[in-house]
Each structure stands twice: as structure tokens, then as C-alpha cells.
Amino acid sequence: MAAAGLLVAATAGAAFAQSAAQKAVAARQEQYKQLGAAFKTINDELKAGSPDMAAIGAAAGKMNTLAGKIPGWFPKGSGVESGAKTRALPAIWSDAAGFAAAQRGFQAETAKLQKVAAAGDLAGVRAQARAVGGGCKSCHDKYRAPEK
Numbered sequence: 001m002a003a004a005g006l007l008v009a010a011t012a013g014a015a016f017a018q019s020a021a022q023k024a025v026a027a028r029q030e031q032y033k034q035l036g037a038a039f040k041t042i043n044d045e046l047k048a049g050s051p052d053m054a055a056i057g058a059a060a061g062k063m064n065t066l067a068g069k070i071p072g073w074f075p076k077g078s079g080v081e082s083g084a085k086t087r088a089l090p091a092i093w094s095d096a097a098g099f100a101a102a103q104r105g106f107q108a109e110t111a112k113l114q115k116v117a118a119a120g121d122l123a124g125v126r127a128q129a130r131a132v133g134g135g136c137k138s139c140h141d142k143y144r145a146p147e148k
């Protein structure tokens, strides 16, 4: 009986850990979608005849805020080992310093984007939007699994 009770408790513990990981995965994927949506706003503006610098600046500010939160989106145990449907690669945790550097670099690029937008510098915004896009790509190349 006692053994059966322990087994139930252990199973419940594993189920809890799994659901916590699943929640973390769902939450970060939702946040990345928002990050992507803000970046799309900027790129759409840049394709427009006369880009709205205020809209670009606001979207860049939103990206900067989200970028600063990335470190909290990857609690230990929320990788593929949790059973959750995630493209987060194990390198996020095994190369934590590299991942942190990618996150900080990206956050800095979004801050620069906000700055050039505030200055009304369209050529600067175009160049900086490319740098921000490069930040997405370099992190994805190293820390995100390709789509299946």
C-alpha cells in the first residue's frame, strides 16, 4: 500500500513538472509571437510610402521590453526533455553564457532601433531593422530547432 502511495505521489510530481514546463513553453511561444508581430509592424511601415516613425518607435520599444524578459522564459526543465512541444534546443541551458550574450546583444539592437526611430532617421531605422533581424536569426540558428 505504502509503495503504491509513493508511486502515485511520484507520478503526480512528474505530471506537475510536465504541466509547469508546458505552461512555460506556451507562454514563451506566445511572447515570441508578440515580438514577431511588433517586428512585422516595423517592417510593414518601412514598406509604406511614408513610414510612421511614431509607430515604429512604439513597436521597437515593445520589442525592447520583450527582449529584456527573454531570460525568464526558459526555466530549467522546459526543453524537449519535458515532453512539451518546443523547438528550444538543449544548448540554451548547456551554453547558458552564449544564450545570455545572444539575448543581451539582441536587446541592445532593439534599443538602438528605438533611438534612431525617435531621431526620425529613416535610413538609420532601415539599417537598424536589418541588424535586429540579424539578432533573431543568429539566436534561432544556434538555439532553436528547425521546424519539423
Ligand code: HEC
Residues within 6 Å of the ligand: 025, 028, 029, 030, 032, 033, 035, 036, 039, 070, 085, 086, 087, 088, 089, 099, 102, 103, 106, 132, 133, 135, 136, 137, 139, 140, 143, 144
Ligand atoms: C535569444 C534568442 C532569441 C532571439 C533573440 C529571438 N528568438 Fe525567436 N525563438 C527563440 C527560441 C529558442 C524559440 C523556440 C521557443 C520554443 O519553441 O519553446 C523561438 C521561437 C520563436 C517563434 C515561434 C513561436 C511559436 O509559436 O512557436 C517566433 C515567431 C519567433 N521566435 C520570432 C522571433 C523574432 C521575430 C525575433 C526577432 C525580432 C526573435 N524571435 C528573436 C529564440 C530567440
